[in-house]
Amino acid sequence: MxxxxxxxxxxxxxxxxxxxxxxxxxxxxxxxxxxxxxxxxxxxxxxxxxNTISLSLLNKCSKTLGVIIPSISHYHETAIIEGLEAILQPAGYLLNICVTNECHALEKEYLNRLYANRVDAICISLSQETFDHSLNEHIDLAISRSMPIIFMDRFYHESDVDRVITDDFKGAFLATEHLIHMGCQRIAHLHGPKGITVSQQRFRGYQVCLKKYGREVDDELVKQVMFSPESGIEAAKSLLDQEIKPDGIFAVNDEVCFGAMKVIQERNYKIPEDIALVGFDDIPLSAFGPIALSSVSRKSKKIGEQTAHLFLSKMNGMHQHQQFTLEPELIVRESSQRNHYS
Amino acid sequence: MxxxxxxxxxxxxxxxxxxxxxxxxxxxxxxxxxxxxxxxxxxxxxxxxxNTISLSLLNKCSKTLGVIIPSISHYHETAIIEGLEAILQPAGYLLNICVTNECHALEKEYLNRLYANRVDAICISLSQETFDHSLNEHIDLAISRSMPIIFMDRFYHESDVDRVITDDFKGAFLATEHLIHMGCQRIAHLHGPKGITVSQQRFRGYQVCLKKYGREVDDELVKQVMFSPESGIEAAKSLLDQEIKPDGIFAVNDEVCFGAMKVIQERNYKIPEDIALVGFDDIPLSAFGPIALSSVSRKSKKIGEQTAHLFLSKMNGMHQHQQFTLEPELIVRESSQRNHYS
DNA sequence: GATTCAATTGCAAACGTTTGCGTAATTTTT
DNA sequence: AAAAATTACGCAAACGTTTGCAATTGAATC
Incomplete structure (x- = not known):
């Protein structure tokens, strides 16, 4: 070259x-x-x-957006990237995509490398380690260097930051309410990793909804999982081994739900008659499995698009922080659709 | 900034x-x-x-790899990215990821933009449009500008290029042979988009295998599909509406296979007894659906890793073109595992 | 005290591009 | 024909960093 x-x-x-x-x-x-x-x-x-490198140097503007995400193997993340690209490609931008594998050290390293490359801004969804240990100096450093930071999904500052998130609380509420409407009496929840905001919000939505309908939150019906089908399998087994078995399960995401579904079918419970299922994320395959899965769509692509718009507005001189909370939507399919309404 | x-x-x-x-x-x-x-x-x-921008200008080396892929919504592509990052992050590189949505014009635009940014090399999996119309001037232009190009999966030059691909032919052969061993007599194939190399190679593996075992290739049992479950549903319906129904299906990928599985179950055929299924790509969910799907793994992450190594060797002065063909592996699960051996 | 040597530091060019300002050449106006 | 205005181009600095070479300093040697 x-x-x-x-x-x-x-x-x-x-x-x-x-x-x-x-x-x-x-x-x-x-x-x-x-x-x-x-x-x-x-x-x-x-x-x-x-040669746009010389232009970047001259204009102090690289026409590049840094993107730091904990993982890239789920629909949600790839849809966000699609959303970002849909808006930013026509605007002439390129994306530097960095996957941290939930590792804080890598997140820090990438954040620094992106700053060294003087990307115009950084969109970030924090890693689990960053959450678990409340590590935020690297973010503060980036901000003190006046690098624009936009949080997607996982953030920690309550205010004074730009962010685009889904109303996970509401999504979880809708899912739980739907299961109640379908006549479920003992609704279990497969709770995502503890430190992560989305897990907490979804659990809260589940809790608040149950309380609103006069139900108790039974600790036996809440199982801790990772974001994987394997983890869903384990949790479902543990649920079905208990005396008090659920007749409805709201899972923190669809992968977990797929795992649970497998166990439920192996043990010859019927879906949705014996156990109704609702997942989260509305991944493409959820509609096409042998039993179509009900799920809360968090409009993943829209998160990317909205983030891109927020970014562009910052590039156009908008200095005030903006915070967007997108509305989730419950998609009802076979796995929870009963004829019984309460 | x-x-x-x-x-x-x-x-x-x-x-x-x-x-x-x-x-x-x-x-x-x-x-x-x-x-x-x-x-x-x-x-x-x-x-x-x-500020590494000034260094890029000085050293004519941006420590950035351009990646152009047709889509990012499937496991295969995200696994490639994971593989690339696993090797290139420790080496100090960043990735510019560009998704073409199978659109030639976008591919051309991105190729040019990456060149303008003087990335150190470009890894590309060609879009379907590029294939369908044999459009290659943009690639030739990039090569004439002496931009290193590495093809992943979808390439068109027969030689004189760097590439990393899977032996799709062999994978398809293994899948078909397995169905034969499982006693299937009428093995259908859901054939991917025509212009694309991987589709062609998988079809060829299917054909050659059938011939080797003395079977006829029945046109009625070969249906054209896109890489989506919807398309798999349509194709499966059309197969099951025919007089000659298949007792085994080898699908061009797992998404298509999921679609087919849904139709087969709706029509109350048993899997694998009535119809055995084998997909391609071994996506993570294939193991965790209610019926675990047999599939050919093409070691997607390894493609990324191998591409990264090829890239690094080029950066170290290796000027000869290198071509790697990775071995696929058949993973047998419920959807095709019968007790009947022929 | 003059010379040599080593240890530090400064100077300036280079990478590729843009842009304000100056200037030459040409044309228009008086 | 002289003055003014217009047109088209060149010069040089700037962006941030590295690096070969020159220059300075101080100490050591003769």
């Missing part, structure tokens, strides 16, 4: 100053129309392409 | 030349040990971080 043709090369070729070439290529008004045409044609012919 | 502290600011502060600061920060041997220490400590204190 050391032999790319530059504006200086063109200047030599045309025996003129680099500035003339620059003006010709940028359709500057104060340039002779013939020289402009000649230069443009020649530049196009030999495949000249502006 | 216009107020970042630079080496010049430090030079002013210490009343010395920028070069002294540079040498101090880089542990240059010819620098007084005390000044070095003082400068380093102060730089760390105020959070100075080298």
């Amino acid at each position: 050391g032999n790319a043709v530059s504006i200086k090369d063109l200047a030599r070729k045309f025996k003129c100053a680099p500035s003339t070439i620059s003006r010709a290529l940028n359709d500057h008004p104060m340039i002779n129309i013939d020289t402009r045409k000649t230069i443009q044609e020649y530049a196009h012919k030999i495949g000249y392409q502006k | 216009g107020n970042a502290v630079s080496i010049k600011d430090l030079a002013r502060k210490f009343k010395c030349a920028p070069s002294t600061i540079s040498r101090a920060l880089n542990d240059h041997p010819m620098i007084n040990i005390d000044t070095r220490k003082t400068i380093q400590e102060y730089a760390h204190k105020i959070g100075y971080q080298k």
